[in-house]
Amino acid sequence: MEEDLISKKELLDLTGISYGQLYRWKRKQLIPENWFIRKSTFTGQETFFPKERMLGRIQHILSKKDDLSLDELAGKLSDMTxxxxxxxxxxxxxxxxxxxxxxxxxxxxxxxxxxxxxxxxxxxxxxxxxxxxxxxxxxxxxxxxxxxxxxxxxxxxxxxxxxxxxxxxxxxxxxxxxxxxxxxxxxxxxxxxxxxxxxxxxxxxxxxx
Incomplete structure (x- = not known):
């Protein structure tokens, strides 16, 4: 029984973020590499994400990006203690x-x-x-x-x-x-x-x- 996934297109449409933002956040390690899941579909290879975690993470980034730099935010996200x-x-x-x-x-x-x-x-x-x-x-x-x-x-x-x-x-x-x-x-x-x-x-x- 797999975790609920959301496609990249659905994610961008739902959250209103751009393709560029998504991959910039990935480069800054705001979004873990292993959340980018490649799957075969009838149209070819597509990227999916764990739905609840991804939506929660994007909401968090958007709420904090005006107060913290991306590097500061990445450091905070990596420390869960x-x-x-x-x-x-x-x-x-x-x-x-x-x-x-x-x-x-x-x-x-x-x-x-x-x-x-x-x-x-x-x-x-x-x-x-x-x-x-x-x-x-x-x-x-x-x-x-x-x-x-x-x-x-x-x-x-x-x-x-x-x-x-x-x-x-x-x-x-x-x-x-x-x-x-x-x-x-x-x-x-x-x-x-x-x-x-x-x-x-x-x-x-x-x-x-």
Whole structure:
């Protein structure tokens, strides 16, 4: 089961960036070399990218390119330790627009004035908010997702993982597995979404940066 990809043409159309910008950012190592994936299509060889990570990275670059030089931005993107050490209060999460107000109100901690959100807790909120924002799950399913991520947290601490959301006969369920994962479902299962830890970290990094 492959990660969702987006073609170069679709990417340029969707983001409004130019071909020249894309490859300049590549030369500056703002976009990793291994994100440029060559595949054979009926029109010949085309370039594809990991969709969620690429869109998150471009959003981050565009939001910071007026404040930082490309070299400074590349240095910051290559160092992920600062993201993993972040501790934010409820007010800071709200001010930085990490997730929607609906997600924060529903899944925020009760001891709002004292609690600080860790990297993992922020990732869980981002995962729920991402799928809710796409309209891919109900609030009840979002409750289950948030609970599942919290319960599984010790098992996946410090490891790369992927999250799968699927439906069978209208019933939604989640699978969390170490990455990279190769899962095969039966014909009655419809995969709704696949999210990697890298996707979520990319989005969170963009909002924290």
């Amino acid at each position: 600062w993201v993993q050490k972040q501790l934010l209060t409820l007010e800071e999460v709200r001010e930085r627009n990490i997730v929607s107000s609906i997600t924060l109100e529903r899944y925020g901690q009760r001891d709002r004035n004292e609690h600080k959100y860790s990297f993992d807790q922020l990732l869980h909120l981002v995962a729920v908010d991402l799928l809710l924002g796409k309209g891919e799950l109900s609030l009840e399913e979002a409750d289950l997702l948030h609970h599942t991520l919290n319960v599984n947290r010790p098992q996946f601490q410090g490891k790369r993982w992927e999250l799968f959301f699927a439906r069978k006969m209208g019933v939604g369920f989640f699978l969390q597995a170490l990455a990279p994962s190769e899962l095969v479902f039966d014909e009655g299962v419809r995969l709704i979404s696949r999210i990697t830890l890298d996707d979520l970290t990319e989005q969170l990094q963009g909002k924290l940066g």
